[in-house]
Each structure stands twice: as C-alpha cells, then as structure tokens.
C-alpha cells in the first residue's frame with residue numbers, strides 16, 4: 022500500500038503568499054487523514070493532486086486559529102460537493118463543543134454525519150491497518166502531537182522451507198502468508214514455521230506547535246518521518262520559548278534524540294522569505310533535515 026505525505030500548509034501564525042497555515046495530509050491507499058485544518062485548506066487541496074472527498078478523519082492539534090479556523094469552510098465545501106460518508110474529527114478536550122459551534126454557524130446544517138472525538142495523552146486509536154497515538158506537546162495552550170503507526174507486517178515467506186515441508190505451491194502458500202495454519206499429510210504447519218520475523222510498518226509523527234518536549238521525543242521514537250515545529254532560527258530562541266515554539270536547531274535535536282529517519286521543519290514564521298537558514302541550522306545537528314514547503318509531496322516507502 023502506498024503512503025504519501027502532502028504538505029498543504031507549512032506557515033506559522035497567518036497565511037502568506039508563500040505559505041498557507043497548518044495542514045498536512047497523509048494519503049494511505051484510498052484514504053486521506055488530515056492533521057490540522059488552517060484557513061483555506063480546502064483551496065490548498067484543490068491546488069494539490071488530492072481529493073478532499075477522500076478524507077475520513079481530521080486530527081486537530083490545538084485550538085489556535087491557524088490550526089482549526091479552516092474547519093467551518095472545509096465542512097461546508099464538503100457538503101456543497103454532496104458528501105454523504107461520515108467525517109470524524111479528533112482533537113483535545115473541547116473539540117466536541119467546537120464542532121457543535123461550527124455546525125450551528127449561520128444557516129448551515131450538515132447533511133452528512135460528523136462525529137467529534139476528544140482524545141488525550143497516551144491514547145492509541147486503532148484503525149484498520151494502523152493506529153494513531155496521542156501525546157501531549159509543550160505549547161502555551163493545551164496541545165497534542167500525533168503519530169500514525171502502521172501495524173506490523175508478516176515476516177518474509179520462506180518458499181524453500183515450505184517446499185521442504187511438503188507444501189505444494191498454490192493456495193496453501195497464501196494461507197500461511199496470511200497467518201493461517203495448514204494441514205499437509207496429517208501434519209499441522211503453522212505460519213511461524215515458514216515466515217520470518219514480523220516486519221515493521223511505517224511511522225509518521227506530527228508534533229503540532231511545541232517547544233522541545235520529552236513526550237514528543239517519546240512519541241516520535243524511530244519514526245520514518247518527523248514533522249516538527251521550527252518556527253524560528255536560533256537567534257530567536259528566547260522568542261520561541263515565550264510563544265511555546267521551537268527553533269530549527271531544537272527540532273533537529275528532537276529528531277536526533279528520537280532516532281527518526283527524516284525530519285521536516287514546518288510552521289515557518291512569516292518573517293523568513295527564504296527558509297534555507299532554518300534548513301542549514303537543522304542539518305548541522307541532524308543532516309537528514311528538510312524545510313517543508315506547501316504542496317511538497319513525500320512518499321514514505323516500506324522498509325525491506
């Protein structure tokens with residue numbers, strides 16, 4: 022199954038010509054999971070290759086405007102496009118009230134089911150093939166970080182071993198590959214006899230707005246991709262602390278400590294017309310660092 026990350030809004034605080042406010046979409050197979058929904062996110066979708074009709078779930082990190090003000094317009098756009106399937110919106114305590122208010126703005130009444138779910142630090146919400154883990158971030162208001170973690174895949178199938186055990190090539194191979202035991206000449210063959218060790222799935226962590234934070238390091242442990250707040254460069258570290266954000270160097274330290282594969286810096290302050298400064302700063306600490314830009318698309322491949 023293919024998995025892509027689409028950056029739809031990589032700016033901090035307010036939309037600029039270069040960057041819209043926070044939104045990142047993960048496309049996994051035919052499903053899109055959206056993390057944060059800044060103003061104008063539905064327009065960002067239209068400028069990307071994605072269809073917003075494929076969204077099944079939206080996860081909101083916190084209730085600063087640049088992370089959720091896109092929700093009312095987004096929901097109304099879905100309705101005008103005749104959406105019928107349900108939409109699930111997850112977020113910190115207060116998300117139910119917020120969604121209720123959104124659904125009672127002006128004359129709007131939704132014609133498709135919308136469910137709001139409050140989630141908290143330590144939650145792991147199971148879906149088909151993956152789970153979303155939740156941890157507290159360290160911001161100046163209650164804020165959450167999320168990680169999408171795929172289930173382990175069965176180990177590699179050892180064909181030679183299977184043939185040696187007298188299993189004929191064909192449907193019995195498939196049964197074993199899917200974890201079922203089979204019987205051959207009165208002998209039971211269990212999957213572990215022909216399968217290698219389970220292989221890890223992919224893991225992507227989204228910090229949301231945060232200072233360097235212990236619980237985010239823990240959540241991000243060994244992620245394939247970490248998407249982390251890097252609002253400022255190191256010369257503004259004091260300011261970063263004051264507003265509950267990270268510098269690029271701090272994001273890189275989190276990436277290093279969490280032993281992730283790749284770091285994307287996001288929530289870039291509007292003051293940086295060219296964010297190369299942030300990328301260079303991060304790379305000194307964690308070489309595999311990149312500044313995320315709007316409409317950047319990253320494929321995350323399964324490890325062999």
Ligand SMILES: [Zn+2]
Nearest residue numbers: 034085087230
């Ligand atoms: Zn923000």
Ligand SMILES: [Zn+2]
Nearest residue numbers: 083085160230
């Ligand atoms: Zn914020």
